[in-house]
Amino acid sequence: MNSIDDVQAALADQDYVCGPALATVVFLALRLGRPLFLEGEAGTGKTEIARAIAAALGRRLIRLQCYEGLDAASAVYEWNFAAQMMAIRRAEATGAAPPDLYSDDFLIARPLLEAMRPDPAGPPVLLIDEIDRTDAPFEAFLLEALSDFQVTIPETGTVRAPAPPIVVLTSNRTREVHDALKRRCLYHWVDYPDHDREMAILAARAPEASEALSREVVAFVQRLRTKDLFKKPGVAETIDWAKCLLALDMIDLSPEVIADTLGALLKYQDDIQKLQGSEAARILAEVRAEVA
Ligand SMILES: Nc1ncnc2c1ncn2[C@@H]1O[C@H](COP(=O)(O)OP(=O)(O)OP(=O)(O)O)[C@@H](O)[C@H]1O
Numbered sequence: 001m002n003s004i005d006d007v008q009a010a011l012a013d014q015d016y017v018c019g020p021a022l023a024t025v026v027f028l029a030l031r032l033g034r035p036l037f038l039e040g041e042a043g044t045g046k047t048e049i050a051r052a053i054a055a056a057l058g059r060r061l062i063r064l065q066c067y068e069g070l071d072a073a074s075a076v077y078e079w080n081f082a083a084q085m086m087a088i089r090r091a092e093a094t095g096a097a098p099p100d101l102y103s104d105d106f107l108i109a110r111p112l113l114e115a116m117r118p119d120p121a122g123p124p125v126l127l128i129d130e131i132d133r134t135d136a137p138f139e140a141f142l143l144e145a146l147s148d149f150q151v152t153i154p155e156t157g158t159v160r161a162p163a164p165p166i167v168v169l170t171s172n173r174t175r176e177v178h179d180a181l182k183r184r185c186l187y188h189w190v191d192y193p194d195h196d197r198e199m200a201i202l203a204a205r206a207p208e209a210s211e212a213l214s215r216e217v218v219a220f221v222q223r224l225r226t227k228d229l230f231k232k233p234g235v236a237e238t239i240d241w242a243k244c245l246l247a248l249d250m251i252d253l254s255p256e257v258i259a260d261t262l263g264a265l266l267k268y269q270d271d272i273q274k275l276q277g278s279e280a281a282r283i284l285a286e287v288r289a290e291v292a
């Protein structure tokens, strides 16, 4: 991927629609070997882009899904206690020499260690997903791991990546991630796509949908996002909704079908309640006026 246009084209081949701003940071991250930090609303394609980059480059995707309480040990490696116990028992039963319990045979590599290991296809893409779910100590640990691309296993030594992996971090901004970590990365805020880009995404992800239906769906969702909702629908919801409508053989929207399928778009009862009844019909009328 030698230019920003190349990046856009390569991601498009993976059915990922990428605007020029995002394509630019991806290009720079690859060119400068810097981690990419993507923050944004839910369901806007932050996780998916790591998958698309890996597929476009023919690299392995290694995913570290973050969660509350994730610690360094379970992100890097663990010892396989069960296998160690069995090896000890086997040695005792047969009178053989005691096994070396801290060898690679008993090591379970977790994503960070996995990403540091050499790969014939080239350095993998390491996706550190939803970093905002972890805590400050883990972030500090990550900062260190990402600065020298090596991890130390006390029992066996240090593993150093022959070439740094391509790192993509995502956050839903449920809390601010520390400046020190952000500073190391190229940052991009992934916003909801505008009308045209969302049409392009729908064409890539739900090609069965007619142009006319897609136009209504996208216009409706775009309008919905301007309303005061607890949780606005992301791109994932737009795609889901279009697929639901297709499964029901709908060729256009009506207030009834919207009411019946709102669960694909909105995931909170308060939001659904707001839309049920006249509000959906009103938005649909606006959409029709706009599309016409
Ligand atoms: N730009 C895009 N091009 C193609 N598909 C997209 C794009 N953005 C989103 N999608 C679709 O939306 C789905 C959801 O995207 P993804 O899971 O990457 O969102 P996310 O930003 O990681 O959301 P969350 O914050 O909830 O994890 C993807 O599986 C993909 O089908």
Ligand SMILES: [Mg+2]
Binding pocket: 046, 047, 048, 129, 170
């Ligand atoms: Mg995600």
